[in-house]
Amino acid sequence: MRARWVAALGAAWGLVLAGAGGVAWATDPVPLGAGRVVDQVDALGGQLNAVEDRLEELFDDTGIDLYVVYVDEFTNPSDRQEWADQVALDNGLGATQYLLAVATEGRQYYISADTEGPISGDQLDAIEQSIRPQLSDGDYAAAAIAAADGFETAAGGGQPGESGGGGFLGGLLIFLVIAAAIAVVVWLVVRTRRKKQGAAGSGTAQPPVETLDTKELARRASSALVEMDDAVRTSEQELGFARAQFGDAATQEFAQALETAKANLNEAFTLKQKLDDGVEDTEEETRAWNAQILQLCGQASDELDEKAAAFDELRKLEQNAPEALARVQEARAKAAASIEASAAELARLSTTYAPEALSTVADNPEQARDRIAFADEQLAEAQTAIGAGDGGRAAVSIRAAEESVSQAVLLQEAITKVGTDLADAEKNAAALIAELEQDMATAAALPDADGRVAGVVASTRQQVDAARQGLSGNAKRPIATLQTLEAANTAIDGVVQGVRDAAAQEQRNRQMLGQLMMQAQAQVSAAEDYITARRGAVGAEARTRLAEAGASLVRAQQLQASDAAQALQFAQRADQLAGQAIRSAQNDVGAFSGGGMLGAPSAGSGGGGGGMLGAVLGGIVINSLLSGGGGRSSGGLSGGLGGMLGGGGGRGRSGGGFRPGSFGGGGTRGRRGGGRF
Template sequence: MRSRRVTRGVLALAATLSIVLGSALPASATDPLPLGSTRVLDDAGVLSASQEQAVQARSEALSDSSGLDLWVVYVDQFTNPSDASDWGNTTADLNNLGPNQYLLAISTEGRSFFLSGHPDSPVSDDQLAAIEQERIGPALQGGDWVAGATAAADGLADARGGGAGSGGFGGILFVLLLVVVVGALIFFVVRSRRKARQPQVTGGGAPAIPQEPIEELARRAASALVQTDDALKTSEQELGFARAQFGDAAAVEFETVLAQAKADLDAAFALKQQLDDATPDSEQDVRGWNTRILELCERANAALDAKAAAFDELRKLEQNAPEALARVQELRSTVGQGTDAAASRLTTLQGSYAPDALTAIADNPEQARQRLAFADEQLAAAQTAIGAGDGGEAAVSIRAAEEAVAQAKLLQDAVDKLAADLSTGERQASSLIAELEKDAATAAALPDPDGRIAGVVAGTRQQIETSRPLLSGTAKNPLFALDGLEKADAEIDTLLAGIRDAQEKQRRAAQQLDQLLTHAQAQVSAAEDYITSRRGAVGATARTRLAEAGASLVQARQLATSDPAQAVAAAQRANELAAQAMQHAQNDVGGFGGGFGNQGGGGGGDVMGAVLGGILINSLLGGGNRGGGGMPSFGGGGRRSGGGGFSSGSFGGGGTRSRRGGGRF
């Protein structure tokens, strides 16, 4: 959350110095800068005194009529960052602008601009984009700097319903009365909340420190996990595109920061798993671990944000939009050829396997088609933007198309991957049945004074008989069968451990571990592909189980040689957690948009498919809803891209992952 405190003396001094030095220096690029005490900062020197006063007066009138504040900054060129939206958002964040406060940044020589709004702004993202395209851009075309600022103020006023020209005196009076009433309500609500949060003086005179309710803290922690995981996945995807284009050497510094961010996120997921497990936790632990989750997520996002500008400079999508567009168009053509093959393969699998065995890929070909259809729309939009000379808008569409095509390929590949895992599972399950039959016969011949052996033998044979139908016919489910057989194998192995020699124990342990690792890898891989391609709907619980399953699988592989027994336990845990991750993820997707996960493509379905895949971030749907599943949302850090609509992701954390708008004139 942004601090509202500003050191006015420092800002005023900085502003004064910039004015004094600016008069003695030639026009140059300008870094994000403090705004000072007025609503207008003419660092480019394009306004006369009367013009500056006119912009100031219009901004004050906007505040009086609508409760919205507008700052206008004129500079020669944007730098550090050079992107108009990044520069505007950075300046707004630097000056702690709040939900009702907007910044219009204009580069007079670069001929670009951006209207920055807070994530909780009452003016939606679509409205801000419309103001930019329909009002500010045309007003600036003739170099009328005052008209550009006036257009921004008029657009904000109309969007809020408080324009001075709409409704006459009665309308203005109504708006003023409404503002007074709302302001009074806010005052009393805030005052009552502050009173409720006042430290209570104890008998000893020491004030009790008010604490955030645990439920709210847990909700924020879960939301932070989802947002950070999304940022990391999108950043990894973007880095993959850059590596393919520029080579491994160019990606080294970004690989390092991604690894650091992933380590922080993994630590946060581990804490969430501790909170979710069956062991009761003290209130102190619950509060402390959730707080630590927030800290780790914040650090991961900050690390990614710090490299976002450098990454954009590497790719230079805005400047290289035509070349990037051609590359993505070629990739889309290649990937598009695989959709029919994936659909045909799925049909073949459906003739041999039970629906439950194919749940993870049942709609993959259709989802892939939706992603490709969305990519086509974005590629067409990019082509149009390039033709209009709007590199910034083209870059946004290219980014969205890139990820849509990549997800389509992931969805296609997942069909072949599961087919291979099912085939391997069949062979392993059949082999394990043969081993269990021998073990059951061996155990049945042992002395059994207390009947314990007979119970284990009976359970083993029952599991064998239950599994056989799952390995033949047209409704096979070998991975489910293998899961039950592995549990029976572990139980009878424990029973027979005392009579086996060392060599046989070693052989059985190696065989069991190999089967478990293969099974766990298949489960983790299926869950990861499913969640990655549908992450717009998947909440913190599924992601936590997947992260812990992956960590347990790595641990199992590391222990395979030195401590096979512990490796077996880790592989079993990975298998169980991956299955839980898949179940939670499927529940989340089933509830996404009233069951959107099963809808067909076409039209709005293509866009919603992109939202389901996390390619488009639906900020209209509110923050934090995906803490435990449900409809998607995205916020975080210093993101200032309005309060609604859809936007695409990019490399970075919560502060830079969402890009919107701006333009040239």
């Protein structure tokens, strides 16, 4: 059995508490011991050795490590996913190491998996389903053995393959239409409704917050976050376009209003994060924070609306449609001309890096082509409208094309970012290997009465050898390799840091911080790119995680020079939250493409985007919203737009397509899975 580095063994107290009067005692994330099973509630009885033997056999046959933890209840955090992932992270589990967590009293279970691991999300789902009957029967040893059997079968390719991408791509094309529709409509809606309502405002007021039940209040707060986040993002793009055309001076007041709105939005996202964390909130806190989110979003909306009249006058696409059309046509030509180069760059990266390392950009060239095709349709519509003297219709189509071209550029730039970050990760991993070689030499010379140092050195050697393999050949996983090495580094640092002087230790801490800052920045950047290009399908949860990740990254940067230890914690938090944002966004995208009002086109829809585009833009969105069916109200933001587009923090597991993953194959945890038994 391989040696493992661990924190101090701490499972014995759980056995004592579990027997106290039959009460179910809550359990925080636990340290793993030298074996592969932690059983705090005596769930296995006399079958512990049989389970350990099966898990050892699984590793010998497949190289997959499966750890199993039995506790009574999950707490701090109480969410099964977060609890199991925290155990995995605290104990430094790598890409080929999985954790099955079971709460026997809470009747919950979950398999924590690294996104870089060899077992797919669909395979993990199948394994979880296969062990549920044994868990329901209370046969916990059989469940663990069945899980090991499932992993062995999956490692041999025996589980179902990934689902086809046709339905996903069709759905993705439709939500692209909706994302573009948001960009087209959001300011036209505000402008039109403001003109209709006049300075005094009108329309049906939202019911007072006090009259709403807690569930409805939470739903409205999530929808408000989605709608306001879209409005701010679109405003940023709108401001950039206007600055390029008219200069900074003419847009200064709107820029200031946008900054104020962003500050309110960030505060609202912080409150949403508190509502979503593992700490149980009281009814009063839940209502107060959701009400405050609504208030902050309403204030942000008012800030933008107050300055929007002058900004609308500045844009005047209706009067400048021919000039605007020429400008967007030029931008379209540049974006289209660079797609093949981006595709070639992705193909080159594919000869060097494993598919998982490129998962977030694998379809970016095709997505960029879709957006250019969409822009072409809208530019043609604008040209026709200009010829007919319909400036309003021309403006709508020009704005849609402008947004689509902007997203095409973003998708291409993301490929370059991935390549740069993977190359940086390779360099950092190579440097860390050299440091670990020195640490192993230092550790080997230390006294070792109980053999603990030798065990840590042997484990580190195994990780270093595996890392060298991960950095060679044509299927490299540098970011996942770097994360594995960082876990090994943490373990061996506990052995050798006592013999380092203070200056050397400080230098070591700062070097680790630099590596983690790079990792966190890459993860946050990838989440931002992914959500921005697909925001029509992304709900409040992903946006909240991204906002919190960005705030943590800024805090890490602020502390980098003065407090390396604290900055390290914020960088780790930013990396984890950004990975959660990507996974949540991908789940939203997968659920969005699965059907429903805006799902994939039916077999008789024609296959192309034009017909559906006309239905969505011309019929559903513009006519509905401009006639008053989803604009802002005096009570803050309505749930119409956010709710229609899947806002509200959807937590459902994706039905297919992408497996939730992290930037560049970075190897994070947090798949949706498990359940009650």
